[in-house]
Amino acid sequence: MVxxxxxxxxxxxxxxxxxxxxxxxxQNEIAYSGKISGQEVLEYLLDGVDLGNAHILDVGSGQSxxxxxxxxxxxxxxxxxxxxxxxxxxVEDIIGGWSENIECAPYKYGGIVCxxxxxxxxxVQETLVEFNRVLLKGGYLFMDVVEYSTMPxxxxxxxxxxxxxxxxxxxEMVNRKEFGPPHHKRVGFTFEKFEDFNCHRLRMPQVDDKGxxxxxxxxxxxxxx
Numbered sequence: 001m002v003x004x005x006x007x008x009x010x011x012x013x014x015x016x017x018x019x020x021x022x023x024x025x026x027q028n029e030i031a032y033s034g035k036i037s038g039q040e041v042l043e044y045l046l047d048g049v050d051l052g053n054a055h056i057l058d059v060g061s062g063q064s065x066x067x068x069x070x071x072x073x074x075x076x077x078x079x080x081x082x083x084x085x086x087x088x089x090x091v092e093d094i095i096g097g098w099s100e101n102i103e104c105a106p107y108k109y110g111g112i113v114c115x116x117x118x119x120x121x122x123x124v125q126e127t128l129v130e131f132n133r134v135l136l137k138g139g140y141l142f143m144d145v146v147e148y149s150t151m152p153x154x155x156x157x158x159x160x161x162x163x164x165x166x167x168x169x170x171x172e173m174v175n176r177k178e179f180g181p182p183h184h185k186r187v188g189f190t191f192e193k194f195e196d197f198n199c200h201r202l203r204m205p206q207v208d209d210k211g212x213x214x215x216x217x218x219x220x221x222x223x224x225x
Contacts, residue, residue, distance in 0.1 A: 013122050014098075017082050036061075038144060041179045041188040042115050045142050048175050048190060054110025057134065059099050060117030078109075100126040107136045114143040115188075119154040128169040132197040141171055141191040147178075148185045159187040168201040170194060 036042070055076045079094045080102060081087040087094050097103055099114070100123050112131055121127045131141055145162055146154045157165075163173045171191035180186040203215040205224060213224050 010122070014082075018084065020083050021085055022083075023085060037116055038179055038186060038188060041144075041177050042113070042142065044177060045175055045188055045190045046113075049140055051111050051140065054139070055108060056111045056113060057102075057109045059112060059114040060120075061113070061115065098122075100130060102130045102134050104134055106133050108134050110136050110139045112139070112141045112143075114141070116144065118143050119146040119149075119156070121155075124155070125169075128166060128171070129197050132170045132193060135193045137193055137195070139193050140174070141193065142189070143191070144186050144188045146184065146186050148182075150183045154184070159189075163189075166191060170197050 053076075056078070058077060058079045060081060061079060080097050080099065081094055082096065082098050087096060095103075099117070099121050112135055114131075118124075118127070135141065145159055146156050147159050149156055159176070159178075163176075166173075170193055172194050173189060174192050175190040177188045178185070179188060198217075200215070200217050201220060203217075205216060205221045206214045207224065208214060213221060215221075216224070
């Protein structure tokens, strides 16, 4: 049986991160006056829910760690960062790893922050499955997507369609806020995990010639009956 992935292809894509010399700390200092891009929006989203003493996973902030999580201490906060350049000097216990393969037990976190990162992940679907796996039911995902950009590196999505798409992975929207200049329009979201990932949701429903509904999932396809 042919594997569903090509290790050489994945390695090529990984090299774009592993050998990246981009330093977000310098960008924050020069371009954003000592803040992270969209920090006010992220703080607005974080303030919109009660995280209690939730264990938080910060995905891809690198050297933005102190700016990103300083307001939330003393909560326990882990940082997932695959880039050696951005991991360098960020925090002593930074987790070296990938959003597509988070090395931890299921249901470890009550919240995930993925800010300014999701538009650069290698695999959107694998990332969302992993976010679901490590997040407690009822836990929150704080993230942003890029709606339009003149920067070719950023994956862009239609934010309204994305809300329907991410529901397939067990997340429901709680809050949203648009921000950013016309040349790089972004939307910040708060999502809540309402169920464990169900691969059945990714199978297309279809009515056959006998009136049966193939791939029927009642929570998604109830209206087809």
